[in-house]
Amino acid sequence: MLWNTLLLALRAIRRNLMRSFLTVLGIVIGVAAVITMVTLGRGATQAVADQIASMGSNLLIVLPGQRFGPGISGAPFFRVADAEAIRSQIGAADAVAAVASRVATTVYQARNWSTVVTGSSDEYFRAGNWQLAAGRSFTEAEERAGKAVCVIGETVRERLFGRQDPVGSEIRVRQFACEVIGLLAAKGQSAMGSDQDDTVVMPLRTVQRRLTGSTDVNRLMIAVREGASIDAVQDQTVRLMRERRNIGANEEDDFRVMDTRQIAETLTGTTRILTLLLGAVAAVSLLVGGIGIMNIMLVSVTERTREIGIRLAIGALEREVLLQFLIEAVVLASLGGIVGIALATAASVFLAGLMQVPYLFDPAINLVSFLFSAAIGVIFGYFPARRAARLDPIEALRHE
Amino acid sequence: MNQTARPAMTEELIRLSGITKTYGRGQAAIQAVRGVDLAIGEGEFVAVMGPSGSGKSTVMNILGCLDTPTSGSYRFQGVQVERLTRDQRALLRRHYLGFVFQGYNLLARTTALENVELPLIYRGEAAAERHAAARAALEQVGLAGWEDHTPGELSGGQQQRVAIARAVVTRPAVLLADEPTGNLDTRTSREIMDLIGSLNRDRGLTVLMVTHEPDMAAYAQRIVRFVDGRVESDLRPPPPAPPPPAGEGGTEAA
Known part of the structure; x- marks a missing residue:
């Protein structure tokens, strides 16, 4: 049953290339954006930390005047x-x-x-x-x-x-x-x-x-x-x-004593906030990608409901239909996730080089964004199908 | 109730007793079927006629296990269908029933061959046998060479042929056809009816067909007419001019 259902799922993906492509694209964009931004943010934080370490970590600097900048203070x-x-x-x-x-x-x-x-x-x-x-x-x-x-x-x-x-x-x-x-x-x-x-x-x-x-x-x-x-x-x-x-x-x-450790804390704090901000922006793109997937899935619900009606009339069991749609959603989501991660890795390495910050691979963020987009794909691919598969076949066939 | 149909049966395949179907509830409830008794024997070719809203399609859908009756009993080969689970009814469809619809209901953007293969995939048949059976079925409906065409590339008559091939590729006991010629011109309709008629004659396939058109109903050996959710008449007109060679000495209608 699993093998045949896999065959059916792959045929359905091939049959609806445009829909499949858009679903995958939504996931790719979301995953790639989140991973790239967070990776670069972490790289920047690391770069700042390295620079501070290069300054000497237990250093005090005494400067004349109280204001920052060139000393016009008269001190x-x-x-x-x-x-x-x-x-x-x-x-x-x-x-x-x-x-x-x-x-x-x-x-x-x-x-x-x-x-x-x-x-x-x-x-x-x-x-x-x-x-x-x-x-x-x-x-x-x-x-x-x-x-x-x-x-x-x-x-x-x-x-x-x-x-x-x-x-x-x-x-x-x-x-x-x-x-x-x-x-x-x-x-x-x-x-x-x-x-x-x-x-x-x-x-x-x-x-x-x-x-x-x-x-x-x-x-x-x-x-x-x-x-x-x-x-x-x-x-x-x-x-x-x-x-x-x-x-x-x-x-x-009329002078001030600066502590490099304080500078370090201030600067790493700032970059950490920037990383969070970037992550938030990226999370929005993940969400937008998710909404894109949702749209595509919901738009095709009529066609899919009729398709489910045909399958049920032909003698498919409810669980066979559901398994097919689940496999379809998982295959698309995984494909999107893998392509997204690959794209994010390439973009991160390239941009890290351009920005002169180290590239740090973060397994957690890769996993989280992958799972999130996969969940969206599966939820919006699977649940409308489940509703349809529970109808009497004739209702599914008549769906307008 | 007209009882004259009975002597013609070889073996009883389907028996409906006291079937009703009500849509909606309370004041808004509509009784589409108001108590139908019907028996169909193996190898029969039955046309179901009647005005729209007479409940004929509802009865067809109940016979096809696509819809469930509100009350009454449905026996298929002696099995009490209303006692079956959802999955068991699906398996009954898979192994014993084939469907042809007015709107063809083929999978879009899917080749004729893959459409015909679909029920065989659910039956778990191996790829080689599946392909061979699907090709043979397409050839039988006169579509050899059209295997790789999608419904969008086929005419209405060709699409209905693909649907028939899909319905019979599993060698079902009953073919249920709901206005199979409703969307087709007269010439194509006749071709489709010749095809269905030959399946009934040559393979002994039991055929239940809903139709509006008396011309198409004339292909059947028995015409059941519905009015207002009840069977109004159940007739066996004399067989058309050259009768099929294997006669069973059919009884004449009242």
């Missing part, structure tokens, strides 16, 4: 002495780097590239979770003397040197020559979307003397020792800086 910059004070007074601070930076044009032979030149110390690499791909970092002597040596990021290397090994070469930064002593391992985009590898790092004194022309320090970076409380270090830093900057008890801070 004074920091001094190298501030960094030293933190280093000596806060025990849980593992590495403290004073940072001054300035945009400058770099030139190597016939190529030039405008980039951010950062002045700091060897501790900057530790605090920022940087690894050296080649060469070495600054020595203490070089830092003290303000020597013209630099460590360059991957993007700068690519722009100035192409495939050449940069270590040992000399580049020109604005008006002075500078020896490349090291190359940083690539980190990729930051959580804010900027290219972290587009950087040149020099001793702080070199930048102050040759580029900024002042002893200002734009920001302080503090790496908190493993296992120590980040909140405690943050509190201590605030207290210390208030004292050093002579802020009265009733006055507000």
Whole structure:
């Protein structure tokens, strides 16, 4: 009975190619939309998490002023002495780097590239979770003397040197020559979307003397020792800086201490909400696909009811008719689900590449959207048929 | 009640006693059939006539187990049909009955061969035998070479031939035809009636046919006339000019 019924179901599918195609299409669209959107959303969340990890996860950044953006707030910059004070007074601070930076044009032979030149110390690499791909970092002597040596990021290397090994070469930064002593391992985009590898790092004194022309320090970076409380270090830093900057008890801070962990939580929270939003939009398309299937099935109910009447008159049992319609619905729904998953996988891989986020296969969402659309196909394919199959054959035959 | 039909029967196949059918309930109830007694013997060719609303189609549908009577008893080969379950009635249709309808009722967009095969699939016959039987049936109704055509590509007469092939491919005991020529022109109607008549003569197939047209009823050996949900007359007109060779010495009608 099962074999014969399968034959009948397949014949019915072939006989109504247009209806079958539209049913499958409805499921394909729904399934593919949901899977693609959720997969890309998860990829984006993962990408943000990776970027935050690349920033260093237990890092505090101290900036002058209270507002975000460039410091027009009038708050004074920091001094190298501030960094030293933190280093000596806060025990849980593992590495403290004073940072001054300035945009400058770099030139190597016939190529030039405008980039951010950062002045700091060897501790900057530790605090920022940087690894050296080649060469070495600054020595203490070089830092003290303000020597013209630099460590360059991957993007700068690519722009100035192409495939050449940069270590040992000399580049020109604005008006002075500078020896490349090291190359940083690539980190990729930051959580804010900027290219972290587009950087040149020099001793702080070199930048102050040759580029900024002042002893200002734009920001302080503090790496908190493993296992120590980040909140405690943050509190201590605030207290210390208030004292050093002579802020009265009733006055507000004219600087702020940012915690990368907080940034991380905010950003992953945001992308997670975006993923949910995308998922909701996709769920609507799944629903619309479902309504499409429902429409097709209901429109064909008259024809199908008569067909059921014919089958019953010929001697088909009610359960044979029902099984045929069930198989038909399951075959179409599965076909739609499989094609939808294949399409979603192709689209996700392609779009993930385009958006530069990792492709993460999520079995749960694949299964859920497949089952949902299959359920719609089966419910709307099967239940009208069941009603028809329970009629007296003559009523089904006369159905208008 | 006219009793003259009885002596002609070889063996009783169908007996209806006190069959009624009421549609609707209470005040709005319509009594389509008001107590029908009818006996049909094996090998008979019976035409059922009567004005519309006389209950003839309802009785046909009850005979075909497509509809259930409100009261009364229906025996098919001695089996009490009203006691059968839905599935048992379906099996009775599958093994003993063949249907031909006024509107053909073929599956759309399905080839003639697959339409004829359909009842054999439900009977669980193997593919090879199924194909052979369906081809033979199509050939018998004069449609050899039309196996791969769908109803949309066939004329009304050809579609009705496919329907007849589908009805007889299972070698049923009874062919129930509800106005089989109702949608056809006279010439095609005659061809269809010749076909049905030959099935009755050559195969001994019992035929029950509802018709409006006296010309078509003339092919039958017995004419049952319905009026107002009751049998008004049950006649056996003399057989037409060249009588079939195997005579049973049929009794003349009153």
